[in-house]
Amino acid sequence: MKRSIQFAALACLAFAQCLCAQQFPTKPIRVIVSYPAGGGVDLLARAVSQKMSENLGQQVIVENRPGGNTNIAAEYVARSPADGYTLFQPLDATMTMNPALIANLPYDPVKDFAAISRLANPGTLLVASTKLPARTVKELLDYAKANPGKLNYGATAASTQLVAYQLQGMSAPMVWVNYKGTAPMVTALITSEIDFVVDGVSIYVPQIKEGKLRPIATFGPVRDILLPDVPTMREQGFPQFERKSWLALFAPAGTPLPVIQKLNAAARWALAQPDTREKLLSLGLTPNPSTPEELAADLKADLAKWTPLIRAAGLKLD
Secondary structure (H helix, E strand, O other), X not given: OHHHHHHHHHHHHHHHHHHHHHHOOOOOEEEEEOOOOOXXXXXXXXXXXXXXXXHHOOOEEEEEOOOHHHHHHHHHHHOOOOOOXXXXXXXXXXXXXXXXXXXXXXXXXXXOEXXXXXXXXXOEEEEEEOOOOOOOHHXXXXXXXXXXXXXXXXXXXXXXXXXXXXXXXXXXXXEEEEOXXXXXHHHHHHOOOOOEEEEEOHHHHHHHHOOOEEEEEEOOOOOOOOOOOXXXXXXXXXXXXXXXXXXXXXXXXXXXXXXXXXXXXXXXXXXXXXXXXXXXXXXXXXXXXXXXXHHHHHHHHHHHHHHHHHHHHOOOOO
């Protein structure tokens, strides 16, 4: 009798989840982004959300919640109802580096989130003020050694700040200037308030082409499609800096699997549309959808990769 009751309860739960997925969505969905409007992460969210709206028959709205080293947005989604109506689009560092960088993190990237789909792989760029007398990575490091504590650098995410820390470890102390988003950091770089930045590629391309900024290196395994004349870190003799980051879509843990699957299908459809792909490529983002299982595996693998490296380096963020 007890087993029969348990089986009936499970059957009822499965039926309820299937019914939930059939009806979902019945109201607008919010995608929470941890950066201000206008940057590459935000523009990706808006491009994909617009197409997901078409696929799902409901509005998918982007909501910007910057600050707190991207943790304000992450915690907000982690504490939201697990119903599929509040989603999170983080850069990988929020999920894979912040746990080791920040004490008392208010969320667990594995326990508090359900993976939906990987969205795209962004390029990473080391770009400098034109007033900085350095055109290569080696020249930048040599200049830093000759001027300890005088170089200022900007970073908006833990991943890019970690790269700057690594550069600092190979040269001399530098000063980190924190920015909540890319737009104010671009302005600071153009006006030489800061000397260099480690950030996504796309937002800096116009200023580079106009001669307002100087690209030093990209971090991918091959040259970036938007900056084909800029050599990679590996080409310049620094293969240890090569990395491939990702942007993805998550829901709060406990979101019904049929809802996750429906959101995954909508995201994959959005990324497959020619105009979406063209938009992302123009932003320096390579579309790269996945199954929920593949994204969950990426998350765990990157956590295992970055955690010991960050702890060995003794890096911390406030």
